[in-house]
Amino acid sequence: MGVQGKSASTQRLADQTEFRGNGKINRKVAIGAVAGLAVLATVLGVAIGVPLSKRQADNTDGSTSLQRARDILSNNPLIDGHNDLPWQYKKQANNSVESIDLEQSLKGIWSPTHTDIPRLREGRVGAQFWAAYVPCDSQYKDAVRLSFEQCDTVRRFVKKFPDTFQFVTSAQEIEDAFAAGKIGSMIGLEGGHSIDSSLATLRMFYDVGVRYMTVTHSCNTPWADNWLEDEKPLAEQEFGGLSAFGELVILEMNRLGMLVDLSHVSKATMEDALRVTKAPVIYSHTSAYTICNHYRNVQDDVLQLTKENNGVVMVNFYDKYINCPPGNTTNATLSQVADHIDHIKDLIGADYVGIGADYDGVATLPQGLEDVSTYPEMFAELIDRGWTDEDLIKLAGGNLLRVFRAAEEVSKQMAADGVPPYEELIDESTLKNKSCRWEGY
Numbered sequence: 001m002g003v004q005g006k007s008a009s010t011q012r013l014a015d016q017t018e019f020r021g022n023g024k025i026n027r028k029v030a031i032g033a034v035a036g037l038a039v040l041a042t043v044l045g046v047a048i049g050v051p052l053s054k055r056q057a058d059n060t061d062g063s064t065s066l067q068r069a070r071d072i073l074s075n076n077p078l079i080d081g082h083n084d085l086p087w088q089y090k091k092q093a094n095n096s097v098e099s100i101d102l103e104q105s106l107k108g109i110w111s112p113t114h115t116d117i118p119r120l121r122e123g124r125v126g127a128q129f130w131a132a133y134v135p136c137d138s139q140y141k142d143a144v145r146l147s148f149e150q151c152d153t154v155r156r157f158v159k160k161f162p163d164t165f166q167f168v169t170s171a172q173e174i175e176d177a178f179a180a181g182k183i184g185s186m187i188g189l190e191g192g193h194s195i196d197s198s199l200a201t202l203r204m205f206y207d208v209g210v211r212y213m214t215v216t217h218s219c220n221t222p223w224a225d226n227w228l229e230d231e232k233p234l235a236e237q238e239f240g241g242l243s244a245f246g247e248l249v250i251l252e253m254n255r256l257g258m259l260v261d262l263s264h265v266s267k268a269t270m271e272d273a274l275r276v277t278k279a280p281v282i283y284s285h286t287s288a289y290t291i292c293n294h295y296r297n298v299q300d301d302v303l304q305l306t307k308e309n310n311g312v313v314m315v316n317f318y319d320k321y322i323n324c325p326p327g328n329t330t331n332a333t334l335s336q337v338a339d340h341i342d343h344i345k346d347l348i349g350a351d352y353v354g355i356g357a358d359y360d361g362v363a364t365l366p367q368g369l370e371d372v373s374t375y376p377e378m379f380a381e382l383i384d385r386g387w388t389d390e391d392l393i394k395l396a397g398g399n400l401l402r403v404f405r406a407a408e409e410v411s412k413q414m415a416a417d418g419v420p421p422y423e424e425l426i427d428e429s430t431l432k433n434k435s436c437r438w439e440g441y
C-alpha cells in the first residue's frame with residue numbers, strides 16, 4: 001500500500017509529537033493572539049471563519065449557535081475519549097497530585113497544557129476517559145509499574161476534587177455523575193505494552209477501574225501490530241494484525257467488559273480485532289484517513305466494518321492528523337476537524353462518531369480548539385452545518401454510552417454462558433527481550 005505522498009519518516013516524525021516527546025511547545029505567543037481574537041469573536045457573537053449573519057440568525061428561538069451548543073452540552077454529557085492530563089502530572093510534577101491545584105488555571109504554572117477545572121467547566125465536559133499512558137520505551141522494563149502509577153494518579157486527582165470529579169466505571173455511573181453535576185472520570189490504558197503480555201495483569205487493571213485498553217501504542221506488542229507497520233506491505237508486517245494470543249486478549253477484554261480501543265493500531269489489527277470481538281469497539285482518539293491520509297487515522301473500508309460492529313470513532317483534534325500534506329501549508333482549523341466528523345457521519349452515519357480530542361497528549365492543535373474550553377465552539381460549527389440536536393447528542397456522548405452498555409451486556413452474557421477467565425500464557429520464547437524475566441522455575 002502506498003504512503004500517498006508522505007514519506008515514512010515524516011509520518012513517524014508527526015506521530016512523535018502526538019505527544020510525549022519533550023518537544024516543548026513554544027506557542028504561547030500564538031495562543032495568546034488566537035485567544036485574544038477568540039474572545040473578541042465571542043463578544044461579537046461570531047466564531048472565526050463563520051459569517052456574522054449565520055451565527056446570529058440561524059436559530060428559530062433567536063439564540064446564537066454557540067449558546068445552543070452550550071445548552072445541548074449542559075443537558076447531555078460530552079464524553080471525551082482521551083485526555084493525557086495524567087501524563088502531564090508525571091512529566092511536570094512527578095505525579096505529585098498534592099502539589100497541583102487543578103481548581104486554579106494552570107496557564108503559566110505548567111508549561112503549556114490544555115486542561116484544568118475552570119477550562120473543563122467552560123468546555124462543558126461531561127465525562128472524561130483519562131489516559132494511563134507510559135512510553136513504549138518502558139516495554140520489557142517497568143511498563144506495568146509505571147502504568148499502575150498513572151492509574152493511581154487519576155484515582156487521586158479525582159478524589160482530591162470531589163466537587164468536580166466522580167470516579168466511574170460503568171455507563172450508568174457516567175449518567176449518574178452527570179446528573180449530579182460531576183465530571184464522570186474513567187481510566188483508559190493507552191497501550192497493550194502496559195500488560196506485559198499477561199491476561200492476569202489485564203484483569204488487575206480492570207479491577208483498579210480501567211475501562212478501555214488501547215490495543216497498542218506506537219509500538220508492536222508481542223501479540224499485535226501498531227500503525228507504523230502500515231508503512232510496510234502487509235506481508236512484511238510482524239503479525240499482519242493480531243497473533244493468536246492477541247485474539248485471546250480481545251476475548252478477555254470482552255469477558256471483563258473492558259472496551260477494545262483501536263486507536264494507534266495497524267489497519268490489519270483493526271480488521272482482526274473487529275472480526276474477533278464480541279462487543280462494539282471504540283477508537284478513543286482517531287480521525288478520518290480520507291480527509292487526512294495519516295496511518296493513525298481510520299480508512300473508509302474499516303469505517304464500514306466499524307458500523308457493522310456498532311462501534312464508535314472518537315475524532316482526534318491533533319493538527320497533524322487533521323490537516324495532512326499537501327494541504328498543510330496553513331495551520332489546521334476547527335472547520336477541518338468538523339470535516340472529519342462530517343466525513344464519518346456522511347459515510348456511515350451519526351451513530352458511529354464521537355469526540356476524543358487528545359488534549360494534553362499533543363503539542364499543537366487547530367486554531368479555535370486550543371484547549372478543553374473550546375468544545376462548544378466545535379458544536380456551534382456543526383450546528384451551522386445543519387446538524388440536528390439529536391445527532392449532536394449522539395456525537396457528544398450518546399454513542400459512547402450505547403457502546404459501553406453493549407460491552408457490559410456482552411460481559412454479562414459471557415458470565416451467564418459460564419465462560420471462565422482465559423488462563424493462557426504467552427509463549428515466552430517469542431519475546432524479543434527477556435532481560436526482566438524471572439527464570440527460576
Ligand SMILES: *[C@@H]1O[C@H](CO)[C@@H](O)[C@H](O)[C@H]1NC(C)=O
Binds near residue numbers: 091092093094
Ligand atoms: C522528577 O524526579 C526526578 C528524579 O527522581 C528528577 O530528576 C526530575 O527533575 C523530577 N521532575 C520534576 C518535574 O520534578
Ligand SMILES: *[C@@H]1O[C@H](CO)[C@@H](O)[C@H](O)[C@H]1NC(C)=O
Binds near residue numbers: 320324325329330
Ligand atoms: C506538512 O506536513 C509534513 C509532514 O507531516 C511536515 O513535514 C511539514 O513540515 C508540514 N508543512 C508545514 C508547512 O507545516
Ligand SMILES: *[C@@H]1O[C@H](CO)[C@@H](O)[C@H](O)[C@H]1NC(C)=O
Binds near residue numbers: 027030328329330331
Ligand atoms: C502554525 O502555527 C504555529 C503556531 O502554533 C506557527 O508557529 C506556524 O508558523 C504556523 N504555520 C503555518 C503554516 O501557518
